[in-house]
Amino acid sequence: MDFTDDVSVFGISAAVLLVVIWIVLMMYLWFPELLPKFLRRRIMPNKGIYRAEALVYQNNGTTEDVIHVCVTSDRSRLGGMLALVNSIHRNTKYPVLFHLIVDEESVQHARNWLEESQLRNIQYELIPFPEEIVEGKIRVRGGRPDLASPLNYARYYLPQLMPTLKGRIIYVDDDCIVQGDIHELYRMKLHPPHLAAFSQDCMGTAKRLTLMKNNYADYIDFKNRHIQDLDFDPNECAFNTGLFVADLNTWRANNITKKLEYWMKLNTKEEVYGNERGGGGSQPPMMIVFYNKYTQIDPNWHIRYLGWTTGTTYTKQFIKHAKLLHWNGRFKPWGGRAQHSDVWEKYFVPDPTKKFKPIRKNV
Ligand SMILES: *[C@@H]1O[C@H](CO)[C@@H](O)[C@H](O)[C@H]1NC(C)=O
Numbered sequence: 001m002d003f004t005d006d007v008s009v010f011g012i013s014a015a016v017l018l019v020v021i022w023i024v025l026m027m028y029l030w031f032p033e034l035l036p037k038f039l040r041r042r043i044m045p046n047k048g049i050y051r052a053e054a055l056v057y058q059n060n061g062t063t064e065d066v067i068h069v070c071v072t073s074d075r076s077r078l079g080g081m082l083a084l085v086n087s088i089h090r091n092t093k094y095p096v097l098f099h100l101i102v103d104e105e106s107v108q109h110a111r112n113w114l115e116e117s118q119l120r121n122i123q124y125e126l127i128p129f130p131e132e133i134v135e136g137k138i139r140v141r142g143g144r145p146d147l148a149s150p151l152n153y154a155r156y157y158l159p160q161l162m163p164t165l166k167g168r169i170i171y172v173d174d175d176c177i178v179q180g181d182i183h184e185l186y187r188m189k190l191h192p193p194h195l196a197a198f199s200q201d202c203m204g205t206a207k208r209l210t211l212m213k214n215n216y217a218d219y220i221d222f223k224n225r226h227i228q229d230l231d232f233d234p235n236e237c238a239f240n241t242g243l244f245v246a247d248l249n250t251w252r253a254n255n256i257t258k259k260l261e262y263w264m265k266l267n268t269k270e271e272v273y274g275n276e277r278g279g280g281g282s283q284p285p286m287m288i289v290f291y292n293k294y295t296q297i298d299p300n301w302h303i304r305y306l307g308w309t310t311g312t313t314y315t316k317q318f319i320k321h322a323k324l325l326h327w328n329g330r331f332k333p334w335g336g337r338a339q340h341s342d343v344w345e346k347y348f349v350p351d352p353t354k355k356f357k358p359i360r361k362n363v
């Protein structure tokens with residue numbers, strides 16, 4: 001009869017519709033890479049790790065590859081991370097994939113911030129840092145308590161935080177601005193058996209302007225028996241860990257994370273480093289593990305100590321031609337008192353939630 005036919009047609013249509021909805025829902029949950037681009041960008045698989053796009057993740061060593069850049073930050077400094085990402089993005093001609101490591105509660109905040117800004121089309125992933133990894137391993141003696149922030153140590157765990165990434169990574173501190181093309185660092189040669197590249201602190205402008213010795217003895221306690229066993233030269237030049245170029249497979253093969261953790265843990269029990277200028281931050285363990293095992297980065301690629309004083313350490317002209325500026329020290333460019341903060345302001349990305357508000361100098 002007509003009536004039953006109507007019912008069955010209706011029933012079949014409803015069933016088909018439900019199946020279609022179910023398939024789309026399953027795709028959304030399990031196979032996000034099959035979705036159209038505009039849908040893919042809106043999802044958050046992998047336990048809160050937000051991976052924008054279906055990323056071509058493996059670095060096969062060709063120059064056509066995407067450049068992998070890693071930045072770590074926490075809730076109080078996200079604005080620094082965003083400005084840095086913006087500066088790298090605006091000054092390169094090459095595709096970059098940003099690996100942004102933040103505290104767990106900042107993942108959503110950072111994601112909204114990026115998605116509502118001019119940076120919404122960059123390639124990035126947001127990785128929550130499980131802070132329990134470093135619990136009980138940090139001991140800062142005197143110095144600056146901000147150096148005890150767990151995110152300051154996330155750089156020790158890059159291979160675990162990016163498990164599928166094999167090749168070169170460029171790590172940059174969140175209080176930096178990049179004015180050169182990051183591709184130059186991506187292409188630089190690491191000279192075997194070197195494990196990474198860093199900037200030395202005894203040469204050029206870094207030395208002249210800060211009037212500091214910057215050798216190993218400034219950061220590490222040479223009275224410690226374990227340090228004496230290493231037979232290091234206390235006058236060896238220190239290096240800054242705010243920028244480095246490394247290869248993640250080399251890192252894994254050399255157990256670098258394990259070695260860094262060894263020194264961290266030892267320092268909580270006895271004084272290995274920490275009461276000197278380094279203050280026990282993330283710098284000394286890296287100086288121990290990479291002693292004499294790194295290539296030097298071009299000095300113009302790491303102009304630093306901009307946060308050391310509020311005075312103008314460098315001329316405007318000099319700053320203009322620097323490839324990378326680093327406000328290491330107390331005076332951050334978003335804090336209202338730092339020198340050359342006008343350069344940082346150019347790259348600042350406003351926070352739609354207004355939680356992060358830079359203090360402006362002349363207001
Ligand atoms: C590396 O990847 C690029 C881009 O995906 C590809 O064009 C190239 O053929 C690959 N090279 C090798 C050696 O696999």
Ligand SMILES: *[C@@H]1O[C@H](CO)[C@@H](O)[C@H](O)[C@H]1NC(C)=O
Nearest residue numbers: 250252253254255256258259
């Ligand atoms: C790294 O650790 C593994 C396992 O503990 C060990 O077999 C290997 O020899 C270590 N490699 C280096 C370079 O220390």
